[in-house]
Amino acid sequence: MRSVVHGLFIALFTLVLAGCTSHSVMNINDSPVPNRLNGVPQTAETVRQGILAGCVDKGWNCREISSGLIEASIKVRNHRATTEISYDKNSYNILYKNSSMLDYNERNNTIHRNYNRWISYLDNAIHKRLAL
Structure with missing residues (x-):
């Protein structure tokens, strides 16, 4: 009986450890913007519109901080994340800004x-919008 309880404890401990995995923070750096949108060269404005549309597609809330910089945030249940998306007509970056309830470890x-x-989903949605 004692070995069964010991085995169950080890199995439960292993499951708890497996569920607590964390990964390096993903930042998207210099993601290229397609040169043409429907045969017309991209502008910073068309890139801005594509980024905003991609954010909306995936449920992110956006606000323009300045020309070429958008702050995007998402809330899922009690979890919240905020990123900064900088862009020009050639590329964009999605960089971590802050979060809560996502076990962020700055160190x-x-x-x-x-x-x-x-x-990853946000990046794919933006890329699709920029390629339309």
């Missing part, structure tokens, strides 16, 4: 794996 530059998933 190790790690965060809950869901954050990276959200950034």
Whole structure:
């Protein structure tokens, strides 16, 4: 009986450790913007519109901080993340700004794996909007 309880404890401990995985914070650096949108050269304005549309597609809230800089945030249940998206007509960057309830560790530059998933989905949505 004691070995069964000991085995269950080890199995439970292993599951808890597996669920607490964190990953390096994902930043998107110098993601290229397609040169043409429907045969017309991209401008900073068309890139801005594509970024905003991609954010909306994935449920992110955006506000323009300045020309070429957008702050985007998302809240999922009790979890919140904020990024800064800088852009010009040639490329864009999505950089971590802050978060809550995502186990961010500044020293190790790690965060809950869901954050990276959200950034990947956001990047794909922006890229699709810029290629339309």
